[in-house]
Amino acid sequence: MLVADMTIILYAIPVFFLLIGIELLMEKRRNTQYYRVNDAISSLSAGVLSRMVGIFKSLVPFTLYILVYENAALMTLPETLWVWIIAFVLYDFFYYWNHRFGHEVSLFWASHVVHHSSEDYNLTTALRQTSGGFFTFIFYMPMALLGFDPVMLLTVGALNLVYQFWVHTQHIGKLGWLEWILVTPSNHRVHHAQNQIYLDRNYGGVFIIWDRLFGSFQDELEDEKPIYGVRKALHSWNPFWANLQIYSQLIKDSVHTKKWSDKVRVWFGRTGWRPADVSAAYPITPVDLTQFTRFDTELTKATKVYVIVQYVLTAIVGVYLMMNATNMAIVTQLLVASYVIASSVNVAWVMENRSAAMRIEWLKNSLVMLASLLVYMPQWLSATLFVGALLSLCLLVAVKRSQPQVDQSSVSQQDSLHKLT
Known part of the structure; x- marks a missing residue:
């Protein structure tokens, strides 16, 4: 059954690289500075790493989904066009909450941060995917209870992921009335920015309506240029370390804090929260966005x-x-x-x-x-x-x-x- 997800991704890969090629041509024509070789290769390598780990990590969560579907589903849904449409919309609804937890709870952020670690914003950034995310499957379990076939889940999930690729560009401006319904390059640029006004906003995968309904929407402002990346900068091109950086910090904080309740809260508290005793003993200097410079290394x-x-x-x-x-x-x-x-x-x-x-x-x-x-x-x-x-x-x-x-x-x-x- 995992073949359904893999097949869609494989067919999409040539299209992804075709679009990256087109964006590179636009980069040259418009003389923009949206691409750097080191950052782009780091993003692409993270994507390959994600797919390698994904082959193995999906087996257990998907097996659990099948068990719930076969033994606890409230109904058996027919594979009609309307059921497929409902599955696609419902998947995006649960994706919104999965994504929101990925930004607002430390344990989930530790996995998701990989996608935001690039300080550039271009189509290769879309492929900078996590190799973690072992707990995110729980957000989609209601679909098993409602009777959505496992293959249907994988298919709409893959389509959701493919849709998100094209919004990772700076070459497309606002798209009029579509900004009210769909996730667009403009409102997704906001999502990747670390400016205070943009922080933790616009979580939707395909539909931006969830953000408008649940109070997490922020429009891209003309007088506030997005600064991409994360407050605790990676300062490395290593895709493996990108997947471990926040986990490493959480482990250290959990070990160093004296209160047992704080040892747990480190993992499940609000992203960025640290115990008072740890913050005092091991302070982290906040990023000064007024003097922000991108991490870079010179390559011949x-x-x-x-x-x-x-x-x-x-x-x-x-x-x-x-x-x-x-x-x-x-x-x-x-x-x-x-x-x-x-x-x-x-x-x-x-x-x-x-x-x-x-x-x-x-x-x-x-x-x-x-x-x-x-x-x-x-x-x-x-x-x-x-x-x-x-x-x-x-x-x-x-x-x-x-x-x-x-x-x-x-x-x-x-x-x-x-x-x-």
């Missing part, structure tokens, strides 16, 4: 080309896993997923200019080339990985040459001075 042109190639290769392997997961042994699935995760993390370290990351890339590409020759896989995949690994090794030479040369005499003088002092 050769490095930019290299990380793009690595993402393409990783995405190919990831899509292959998504398409063939049901035909693979669980050990094979885990090995392929582990490669995708490890590769994504190390490419992030390359973009952070960590010296060890380049040495790991030499090893990784050598092993991929060897695996393409020795491990059984479709010929097209073997050829793609072999050529990709060979190209990557050549690019690594170009990356090394493009790095600024260190003045060794200056280093020696500094070392001598350090020894003297």
Whole structure:
């Protein structure tokens, strides 16, 4: 049954990248600064990571949904057009509350924060999805009780997710009367902003009417330009750390606070709340939005080309896993997923200019080339990985040459001075 969800996402992927390509052309034509290679690759890698983990994490929640549907459903609904429409609207209603809890309760925010960690706003941001969210299925359990077929749930859920892609752009302004009914680029830009007036607003997935009904709507203001990102900035391109950052903070706060009630409240309290004793001992400096600057790292042109190639290769392997997961042994699935995760993390370290990351890339590409020759896989995949690994090794030479040369005499003088002092 998970095939229904996977199939829709797979068919949507080429469209996603086509639209990203169009947006990049508009970026060049309008000379905007909405894209940076490091941030875009980080977003895209988080998306791949999310789909890898999603293959495994969806099994238990979906099984529970089926159990409730088969044993406790109040009725059996026919698969008519009207039932499908009702399912689509009802799913978005529950998505609204799922999304709202994702911003207003610490445990749920720890998972959802990944999607908001980008300080850019473009179509790649839409693909920066969480690899967590293990508890969000509870919001959709009422649909099982009402008798909505599990395949119907997966299908409308996938369609809801696909719809949300196009609203992550700055190239489309307000859309007139549609602003009153649908989630649009304008009102979703508000949702991604960390300006005080925009904070925790516009939670709808497809329909903005829920926000208007439940008091969480905020219009995009002409005199208040959105500042994207989160108050506790990630300051990393690592998609794995993006998924763990807030969990790490919650664990530390829970351990450090002395009151047992606060140890629980840390997880289930309002997002941003911290125990008084922890705040005093381990203060977090609030972000000054009046002096906000985006996290960035300098990359040479050769490095930019290299990380793009690595993402393409990783995405190919990831899509292959998504398409063939049901035909693979669980050990094979885990090995392929582990490669995708490890590769994504190390490419992030390359973009952070960590010296060890380049040495790991030499090893990784050598092993991929060897695996393409020795491990059984479709010929097209073997050829793609072999050529990709060979190209990557050549690019690594170009990356090394493009790095600024260190003045060794200056280093020696500094070392001598350090020894003297």
